[in-house]
Amino acid sequence: MNSLRGGWTVAVALLAIAIALTVPRAIASSATDPITVKWKNVALVHVTLTPNYAAGFGQIPATIGTQPAPTHGPDASLGAGSVDFGNVLAGKNYVYRYATHLAVTSNSSTGLNVYGEGAADFYNTADSSTVPISTTIYWLNSSASGDANTGFSPGTPMQLTSGTVVGGGQFSAPSINYTTYPSPISSTALANADFYYDYQLKVPATATSGLYYVWIVYTVVSR
Amino acid sequence: MKSLRYAVLLLGLSIAIPVVVDASIQQQRAQITVTITVNVTPAPIAYNGSAMETSRNGIKASLVLNAREALDQTFHAENLSFVGGSMIAQATNQKAVKVEAEVSPNPNGTLLTSDQTGVVINQQAGTTVSYPCIYHVSVSTAITNWSLDHGLYSNFIDMTDSTAFAGSAMKNKSYIATPQPAFTPFVVYSNGQNWALLQANSKSKTYCVDLELVLPASTSQGSYSSQATYTLLY
Numbered sequence: 001m002n003s004l005r006g007g008w009t010v011a012v013a014l015l016a017i018a019i020a021l022t023v024p025r026a027i028a029s030s031a032t033d034p035i036t037v038k039w040k041n042v043a044l045v046h047v048t049l050t051p052n053y054a055a056g057f058g059q060i061p062a063t064i065g066t067q068p069a070p071t072h073g074p075d076a077s078l079g080a081g082s083v084d085f086g087n088v089l090a091g092k093n094y095v096y097r098y099a100t101h102l103a104v105t106s107n108s109s110t111g112l113n114v115y116g117e118g119a120a121d122f123y124n125t126a127d128s129s130t131v132p133i134s135t136t137i138y139w140l141n142s143s144a145s146g147d148a149n150t151g152f153s154p155g156t157p158m159q160l161t162s163g164t165v166v167g168g169g170q171f172s173a174p175s176i177n178y179t180t181y182p183s184p185i186s187s188t189a190l191a192n193a194d195f196y197y198d199y200q201l202k203v204p205a206t207a208t209s210g211l212y213y214v215w216i217v218y219t220v221v222s223r
Numbered sequence: 224m225k226s227l228r229y230a231v232l233l234l235g236l237s238i239a240i241p242v243v244v245d246a247s248i249q250q251q252r253a254q255i256t257v258t259i260t261v262n263v264t265p266a267p268i269a270y271n272g273s274a275m276e277t278s279r280n281g282i283k284a285s286l287v288l289n290a291r292e293a294l295d296q297t298f299h300a301e302n303l304s305f306v307g308g309s310m311i312a313q314a315t316n317q318k319a320v321k322v323e324a325e326v327s328p329n330p331n332g333t334l335l336t337s338d339q340t341g342v343v344i345n346q347q348a349g350t351t352v353s354y355p356c357i358y359h360v361s362v363s364t365a366i367t368n369w370s371l372d373h374g375l376y377s378n379f380i381d382m383t384d385s386t387a388f389a390g391s392a393m394k395n396k397s398y399i400a401t402p403q404p405a406f407t408p409f410v411v412y413s414n415g416q417n418w419a420l421l422q423a424n425s426k427s428k429t430y431c432v433d434l435e436l437v438l439p440a441s442t443s444q445g446s447y448s449s450q451a452t453y454t455l456l457y
Binding site for chain 2: 045046047048049051062064073075082083084085086087088089090091092093099100102119124134135136137138139140141151152153154155156157168173174175176183184185186187199201202203204205207208209210211212213214215216217218219220221
């Protein structure tokens with residue numbers, strides 16, 4: 001009897017050992033299941049913006065025929081400053097030649113889209129009134145030199161952004177956060193490109209006197 | 224006697240000639256523009272179905288789903304993480320420039336005005352749409368004999384790719400009161416045409432301008448603009 005009990009004891013012990021050795025292997029096999037990791041490479045895009053980018057920059061009143069010499073306000077200088085129309089009259093139109101140059105470099109294999117929008121409406125610092133930017137400021141394609149745009153050339157209205165404007169003021173540039181991009185103002189299949197823009201200013205006849213300003217924000221992304 | 228006759232003749236000519244000249248020569252006194260922007264959406268793709276089979280009745284095609292079809296791809300759960308709703312532009316791909324201007328009153332600013340500096344039209348290619356009284360043009364003066372010329376400065380051009388459609392596709396009828404004139408195409412100055420006379424009139428008047436755009440179906444999608452130009456002469 002004792003020998004029979006001893007035999008059962010050994011059998012149970014062996015079974016326990018066998019189970020103990022088996023279970024960890026089952027856990028180890030489930031711990032080695034493959035996990036899929038995915039990521040998306042975003043193209044690197046670098047933009048350099050140069051205002052008043054060529055000699056002959058400045059505003060010209062809308063004129064048919066021989067164009068007057070360009071002039072500009074005190075905050076504009078060659079290759080720097082703001083696009084400063086200087087003194088303008090209510091109810092008159094102007095073109096600003098060689099206003100903005102965007103030099104874009106990237107590693108995009110699909111090309112680039114350029115978005116250009118106003119961060120706000122045209123704001124009068126004298127009385128805090130505003131004039132809609134879409135009926136006041138227009139943009140036109142220009143060139144590195146030999147700009148022939150006039151105040152009568154067809155221009156596209158500059159739109160007020162629907163993105164989230166962050167920061168900014170009369171003397172500090174804002175940024176815009178987008179959840180959805182608007183329609184691009186320019187597009188290219190190239191990774192590196194230059195974009196040149198003139199502006200037109202159409203001052204409403206009802207605009208009050210004062211110093212007006214607005215920030216135009218350009219965003220360039222891979223297509 | 225003869226010399227007196229000549230003197231009288233000379234005096235008469237010196238009076239008559241300036242009067243004749245003043246009546247025929249008018250000078251440009253003011254000129255304004257209204258930018259017309261046309262956002263073109265493409266014409267719908269027409270369905271050109273094949274000829275209908277009429278020799279048989281009933282369903283011509285059938286679809287049977289195989290309940291025992293095995294998927295050729297299994298799906299795995301992935302570890303996903305979600306960032307905030309805003310796509311933050313990289314600092315190096317966004318730049319800003321300030322535009323500024325010092326606005327002063329215009330002593331001649333009320334002579335010729337419009338209630339709009341620009342108007343925007345959204346239209347599908349291949350359609351003809353009218354836009355009643357889309358803007359006004361006003362002359363404010365005590366002059367009793369003036370002329371108002373008008374036209375488009377250029378054809379409609381898309382700045383993004385330089386495609387264009389003819390300015391004459393845009394017609395207008397400009398009127399003070401009924402009866403209204405018929406729609407007539409704008410002349411296009413940059414095509415070598417002269418400004419057309421809208422009307423000769425006197426004192427202060429305001430014109431309602433209706434536009435009708437006959438947009439060819441071949442017009443590609445884009446945003447096109449031109450400038451309607453009004454010139455006051457007296």
